[in-house]
Amino acid sequence: MQITHYIYLLCFAYCILHNLSICQVIATTISDAKPPKYPFTKVGNKYYLINTAETMNWFDAAHFCRTYDSDLITIESPSEMEALAAHLTTIKEKNKRFWTGVNDLAAEGKFVSLTNGRRIIYKRWLAGEPNDGLENEDCVEIAQKDSELYMNDYACAGKWYVICEMRHPPKAEVECDTIPTKCIFPKLMEAYRQSTDIFNCRQ
Secondary structure (H helix, E strand, O other): HHHHHHHHHHHHHHHHOOOOHHHHHHHHHOOOOOOOOOOOOOOOOEEEEEEEEEEEEEHHHHHHHHHOEEEEOOOOOHHHHHHHHHHHHHHHOOOEEEEEEEEOOOOOOEEOOOOOOOOOOOOOOOOOOOOOOOOOOEEEEEEEEEEEEEEEEOOOOOOOEEEEEOOOOOOOOOOOOOOOOHHHHHHHHHHHHHHHHOOOOOO
C-alpha cells in the first residue's frame, strides 16, 4: 500500500476518534460536488436547462442537450412532474411545449427513454394520447393544461422548446462536524480511488 493510502487512513481514524473538523477539510479538498453554474437550474432533486430561446426538432434538441453534457428530460415520478410544472409557471413559461427524451422510434407503442433505452416508468398522457395520430408521432413532448403537465406523442420533425436534464447532478454535501462517519467513509473511498489512479498512471 502506498504512503498516500496510509495518510488517508490515519486522517480517517483521527477524525472518528476525536470528532474534529479535519474531516471537513478533507471533504472540501477532494469534493467537487458543488452546484452547477448557469444555465442549469435546480428543480426538486434534479438540474434542468430550460431553453426557450428557439424551437427545434427532436433530433436537434437531443444534440443540443448533449453539447451541455446532458440529455432530453425524462420525467420519472409525479413529484418531478409537479415540481417542473410549478417551476414553469413561476418563470412564466407554462404555455410552451417542450421536447422530452421519450420516444417509440424503435418499436411502435413501446416508449423508452433516450437516456438509457429503457421503458419509461412514469406516464401522464393527455386524454386520448398516445394516438400516433399522423402515423409518425414517435417522439414525446410535454405541455401544460390547466397548470398540469401532460405528455403527448408528436412527429419528431415538429419544433418545440427544449428541457435538458443534467446527467450527473451534484450530491448534497454533508457536514462532517455533525455527522463524521457518514461523511468520511465516502470521502475516504473517493480519495483512495483518486490516489490509486495517480500511482497507476491513469488519467
